[in-house]
Amino acid sequence: MSFRKNISLLYLIKISKWFTLVMPVIVLFYESNSLGLKDVFILKSVYSMAAVILEIPSGYLADVWGRRKCLILGCILYFGGYLSYSFTDTFTAFLFAEILLGVGQTLVNGADSALLYDTTVEHNKEPLYLRYEGRITMIGNFAEAFAGILGGLLAVYSLRLPFFFQTAIAFIGIPAAIALKEAKQRNVIKSPLREIVKIIRYSLFTNKQLCYNIMYSGIIGAATLTMAWFVQPLLIHLKTPTSLYGIIWTVLNLTVGIAALYSDKVDRFFGVRKMGIIILFFIAGGYIALAFNLSYVGLFVLFIFYIFRGFATPILKGYINQMTLSEMRATVLSIRNFVIRLMFAAIAPFIGWMNDVYSLQIALLTSAAIIFLPGLLFLVLQFRANPPFQSPSE
Template sequence: MRDMQRNIYLIYIIRTIRTFLLLVPILVPFFQENGLTQTQIYLVQSIYAIVIVILEIPSGYFADYFGRKYSMLFGVTFSTIGCAIYSVAYGFAAILPGAITLGVAYSFISGADSALAYDSLLAMSEQKEYRKFEAYSYSLTGISEAVASILGGFLALISLRAPVYAQTIVYLSLIPLVILLKEPPRTKREIKNPFREILNISKYALIDHQEIRWLIFYSATLGTLTYTMVWLTQPYYQLLNIPLGWFGVLWAIQLGFMAIFARAANYYEMRMGKKNAFVSFTVIGVISYMVMGIVPSLITLPFILGFYFVRGVHTPIFQDYVNAIVSSEIRATVLSVKNLAQKLQYAILGPMIGVVVDMYSIQMALVFSGIIYGVMGGVTLWRMYKLEML
């Protein structure tokens, strides 16, 4: 039991360090300085997402079969390599291998850390604490990103490569921490045909089990809604003529609010009820897109917090719902299916939104995003309501 409790503490630390993202607040200017257009930036991110789409389920299966710890170790090692590639790259062709490597890294960590945490709590008969674990974890990661954003912004004033060098060191520090994790006891299925088993689990999650399917689809839509705004935020700052030195500070403020929102996730759903909470996520996201797109100004900039509310609150709630339904031996694979759905959506929609930015404007891209995600969210909510899930 002591090892299981230590796992929880270690995952808090690993997630906090892993989200100490010095590079993210200035990533778009970094790409631009290295010769990428907005369309190429979205293309890099879409290829990154496609890599995740290809590997997400196999990596989840790897975690279920060979161990979540080994999957995470593989992931943090590739994170270090991918960031090291960025640190010396110039131009689309040189940056792309770094994005691909980081996509591989994300795939092997995604789902494995959540599955290991849930099974550690299960081993201690404390699985009911999982939502609190996710909410607290998300709060910690928000604070970590906020602090890193400020530091990354200041490092960027020295050089746009300085945050990349520092990020490589941060990722490198994760390797010994992952090695300290202990695999929790769990049931392992006897596997004769791994490929068929992956297909069977995917079919179970996306076709056979209606509740899991629509939870996955809606979570994917909300995740893509907020992730799209990540790549529109820095061009929006540029539109408003905000100095580069303020990028990290503003990013930190946004993430600080997300940390607060995440801590309130359980309370929010209890007060609002499941149906109203679920509906509010799409409504808040769409309103934020529309207001910022139609009236771009410093006065409407606070509407960006709507995306961080959705991101901070919906993630622990949906993770808990899916974990509670899925059995231990396929948990990491099903969570990978959920993450795959989001990356697949972004891989399709990201380049489209990038083209709108380059051909028209950032304002048009924001309005376009609001319409797209409003329709997708509305259709998914309607299906969930018809199935009496809300």
């Protein structure tokens, strides 16, 4: 198996999923097809439900059926979702498209990181995993950033044009996934449900250190996802010109990508324990700093927050990978993703209610408390675990 070939193909798959031309104009597209805001939320809820329900089973499928096969199927379904969007104009058709997109994205989640880690192990490059995970994260955020600008330009000519181009980009992932090489033959399991339950029990109950890392990573992941939805309310609060929305959005995503590129160096410099403390301090602290700087200074706070968002994702996923067996790695990563989605689903409605009833500042401060307290708990539990986890870089 060619190490560089697999890495390059995983880069292409990441681009095919993250080069989202439609995001800046998708609400306008829905409105042009006579959908109201209620319809929009229903569509996105269906996407989230499909992703949450299948998150852990899809990771398990990648472990026993194969990472490559899951990536191929996920890319095909993802392509089908945008193909449906491109040539339909009804709510029912869009609902079908969202299911395809949700299932497709979920099949890719976990399987890509697991295959990347297995590839580094098979080629005796395990210490380089974090570097490549950081690069893949960087590529995804760079793709998302530049796609926003291009998508807006395409929408000037037609709101459907970004979907045509998006379909073509999504197709790139299919041949890339087919060309991948599986790092290791998977075992055939006779009782899938029993095995899933066994892995969940092991990850969240038996292996305490792994459990604490999954929960901590889930809290931080939900925190960074929640902050992404605070960006636009802040811009509205500041009465920012609409023409600057895309530029600010692009700069923030580029910031995440650049930070992710240097995540392995930062992790080596600080080590596991200090890195955990720093991430929690800047993620929870970012909410507090923003709450008391609801001015253009707040944009600088967001910039700092997004730097640490770029560090956190590959570093925390790397820790989980390093303490997980290959035969269950994709399932464990899917458990992490499931925790993030579940936490976000639980937090978001309450935080939105706090913003509507009280103020943006109160919503931000409430978010900081919700993040910091459980985050600190699981961080302390990690430190007290015996034996303590040590990164290969330490």
